Amino acid sequence: MRKKVLLFSTLSPYPFWAGSEKFWFDFVTDERVGSVFDFHLCLADSPATRKKAAIAEECGATASFYMHFNVDFPRRNIYRLSDRLRRKGFRTLPWYDKIAAERYDLVWFCVSTLSELLDLQYPIKLCRKTETPYWISLQHSFEDFFFTSDREIDAISDIARSAISFIFIAKRNRKTLERAIGGNLDNAFNSANALPGKKMKEAKRIAASAPVGFSDRARFFNLGRFSPESKGQHLLLEAFAGNEWKERDWSLSFIGVSESGRSFFERLIAYFELDAGKVDFVPFTEDVFSEIAKHDVLLMPSLAEGTPYAMIESMACGRPAMGTPVGGIPELIVDAESGWLARTTDVSDIAAALDRLWNERSLWHAFGEKAQASIEANNNEENTVRDLLAKMVEDTSA
Numbered sequence: 588m589r590k591k592v593l594l595f596s597t598l599s600p601y602p603f604w605a606g607s608e609k610f611w612f613d614f615v616t617d618e619r620v621g622s623v624f625d626f627h628l629c630l631a632d633s634p635a636t637r638k639k640a641a642i643a644e645e646c647g648a649t650a651s652f653y654m655h656f657n658v659d660f661p662r663r664n665i666y667r668l669s670d671r672l673r674r675k676g677f678r679t680l681p682w683y684d685k686i687a688a689e690r691y692d693l694v695w696f697c698v699s700t701l702s703e704l705l706d707l708q709y710p711i712k713l714c715r716k717t718e719t720p721y722w723i724s725l726q727h728s729f730e731d732f733f734f735t736s737d738r739e740i741d742a743i744s745d746i747a748r749s750a751i752s753f754i755f756i757a758k759r760n761r762k763t764l765e766r767a768i769g770g771n772l773d774n775a776f777n778s779a780n781a782l783p784g785k786k787m788k789e790a791k792r793i794a795a796s797a798p799v800g801f802s803d804r805a806r807f808f809n810l811g812r813f814s815p816e817s818k819g820q821h822l823l824l825e826a827f828a829g830n831e832w833k834e835r836d837w838s839l840s841f842i843g844v845s846e847s848g849r850s851f852f853e854r855l856i857a858y859f860e861l862d863a864g865k866v867d868f869v870p871f872t873e874d875v876f877s878e879i880a881k882h883d884v885l886l887m888p889s890l891a892e893g894t895p896y897a898m899i900e901s902m903a904c905g906r907p908a909m910g911t912p913v914g915g916i917p918e919l920i921v922d923a924e925s926g927w928l929a930r931t932t933d934v935s936d937i938a939a940a941l942d943r944l945w946n947e948r949s950l951w952h953a954f955g956e957k958a959q960a961s962i963e964a965n966n967n968e969e970n971t972v973r974d975l976l977a978k979m980v981e982d983t984s985a
Contacts, residue, residue: 589622589623589624589625590623590624590625590692590693590983591624591625591627591689591690591691591692591693592624592625592626592627592691592692592693592694592695592979592983593627593629593685593686593689593691593693593694593695594611594615594626594627594628594629594694594695594697595629595683595694595695595696595697595710596608596611596628596629596630596631596636596697597631597696597697597698597699597703597706605812606780606811606895606896606897607699607726607727607893607896608636608639609780609896610697610724610726610756610778610780611695611697611724612639612643613781613783613968613972614972614975614976615628615643615646615648616642616643616646616648617968617972617976618646619972619973619976620972620976620979621646621647621648623976623979623980624979624983625647625648626643626647626648626649627648627649627650627651627685627691628640628643628648628649628650628651629650629651629652629653629685630650630651630652630653631652631653632652632653636652637652640652651685683709683710683713686710686713686714686717686719687713687716687717690717690719691719692719692720692983693719693720693721693722693751693979693982693983694710694714694719694720694721694722695721695722695723695724696710696721696722696723696724697724697726698723698724698725698726699725699726699727700725700726700727700728700729700891701725701728701729701732701743701763701764701767702732704723704743704746704747705739705742705743707723707746708742708746711746711749715749720751720982720983720985721749721750721751722750722751722752722753722754722979722982723746723747723750723752723753723754724753724754724755724756724778725753725754725755725756725760725764725893726756726893727756727757727760727817727891727892727893727914728759728760728763728764728891728893728914729763729817729890729891730759730763730890730891730913730914730932732763732767733766733767734767734768740767740768740769743764743767743768744768744769744770747764747768747772747774748772748773748774750774751774751982751985752774752775752776752978752982753772753774753775753776754776754777754778754975755775755776755777755778756778756779756780756893756894756914756915757779757892757893757894757914757915757918758777758915758918759913759914759915759917760893760914760915761775761777776978778971778974778975779894779915779918779965779966779971780893780894780895780896780899780915780966780971781899781966781967781968781970781971781972782899782900782903782962782966782967782968783968784967784968784969786900786903787903787962787963787967789876790876790900790903790904790905790959790962791903791905791959791963793876793879793880793904793905794903794904794905794955794956794959795905796880797880797881797904798905798952798955799883799884799905799906799907799951799952799955800883800948800951800952802883803836804836804837804838805835805836805837805838805883805884805945805948806837806838806840806881806882806883806884807837807838807839807840807882807883807884807885807886808839808840808841808842808878808879808881808882808884808885808886808901809823809839809840809841809842809885809886809887810842810843810875810878810879810885810887810897810898810900810901811842811843811887811895811897812843812844812845813841813843813844813845813847813848813849813851815851816890816891817889817890817891817892818887818888818889818890819888819889819890819911819932820841820848820852820888821852821855822888822932822934822937823839823886823888823937824852824855824856824859824861824866825855825859825934826888826934826937826938826941827839827859827861827941828859828860828861829938831942833862835945837865838865838866838867839865839866839867839886840866840867840868840869840878840881840882841866841867841868841869842869842871842872842875842878843869843870843871843872844868844869844870845871848868849868852866852868875897875900876900876904879900879901879904879906880904882906883906883951884906884907884908884909884926884944884951885897885898885901885902885906885907885908885909885910886908886909886910886941887908887909887910887911887916888909888910888911888929888932888937889910889911889913889914889916889932890911890913890932891913891914892913892914892915892916893914893915894914894915894918894919894966895914895915895916895919898910898916898919898920899919899962899966902919902925902926902955902958902959902961902962903958903959903962903963903966904959905955905956905958905959906955906958907925907926907927907944907951907954907955907957907958908920908925908926908927908958909926909927909928909929909937909940909941909944910926910927910928910929911928911929911931911932911937912928912929912930912931912932913932916928919961919962919966920958921957921961924954924957925954925955925957925958925961926944926954926958927940927941927943927944927947928940
């Protein structure tokens with residue numbers, strides 16, 4: 588009999604399926620996993636999550652949807668609002684109730700940021716009450732994150748240490764949490780975002796058929812959602828405002844930016860007195876590889892990260908990358924081999940990294956080849972799913 592796992596994703600439902608969701612989704616829908624575990628998914632409600640949940644259900648999982656209420660919101664009000672929404676046709680429930688409703692071999696909490704760990708206090712009390720072991724997986728973190736009180740530190744330390752395993756997508760994120768609570772985590776397990784074999788082969792074909800640097804113009808791109816507070820896209824525009832870039836032949840595409848994001852960037856383009864003809868915006872598309880193929884170098888000046896899926900996709904397509912030393916980016920970019928790593932997230936250091944990559948255009952193709960080989964070796968789902976599955980089997984057999 589397959590063991591039962593209840594998976595909660597507290598990640599915000601973007602208009603599109605974010606890379607942060609892919610980590611657990613690709614794991615749940617893998618045949619190797621489905622032969623051992625029976626997954627029950629509880630997801631934040633949105634068209635994107637419903638679409639993916641339908642795919643997961645085709646692979647044998649079951650899914651329900653919820654509205655994410657903060658734990659400080661009175662439970663009686665949650666029930667009243669839930670009943671009102673149900674009467675209007677919404678399928679919703681307090682997101683933690685499933686823990687006590689049925690027996691599970693493991694509860695898996697997928698959280699986006701460290702601050703969301705505070706929302707787990709009550710559901711983890713339910714796990715303890717029902718003697719159900721739990722996992723926590725963290726997708727990304729700000730490098731300078733700290734909790735604001737001893738009460739929060741004690742609560743988070745207890746939550747993190749009591750998990751049978753705490754899954755980190757980037758090694759630096761583990762260090763950030765350990766520093767924030769002032770102690771080591773003996774239950775930490777490192778994993779990474781990765782590409783399935785089919786996607787890896789497709790990316791390799793693009794690397795061969797659309798090589799880097801076949802245009803005289805340097806074609807830069809940034810890939811991902813509009814989120815300057817974590818993705819730092821505004822820093823690129825400030826860096827390109829330097830006088831040296833006025834005489835250079837380049838273009839910069841923001842791929843996956845919303846209309847509101849585009850409006851903000853257009854304001855910044857005018858503010859920094861950039862040539863608007865050099866910057867363009869590409870709406871979100873499912874066919875990401877076709878957009879990557881049109882460009883040369885990925886620019887990712889992030890302020891907070893896990894292991895960015897966008898960088899994995901781009902490097903798999905033979906594109907070198909410039910990034911900042913946050914989250915899992917230093918695990919992907921080997922400076923001066925597969926890309927360029929800025930010294931810090933300061934705009935002056937990002938500008939310096941951009942100057943280095945411009946002056947080393949003759950190396951772009953070779954860097955891209957090394958980037959592709961690195962992703963194939965280290966970010967292949969064949970390996971990451973296998974290792975995570977072995978860990979889940981171990982933890983549910985204890």
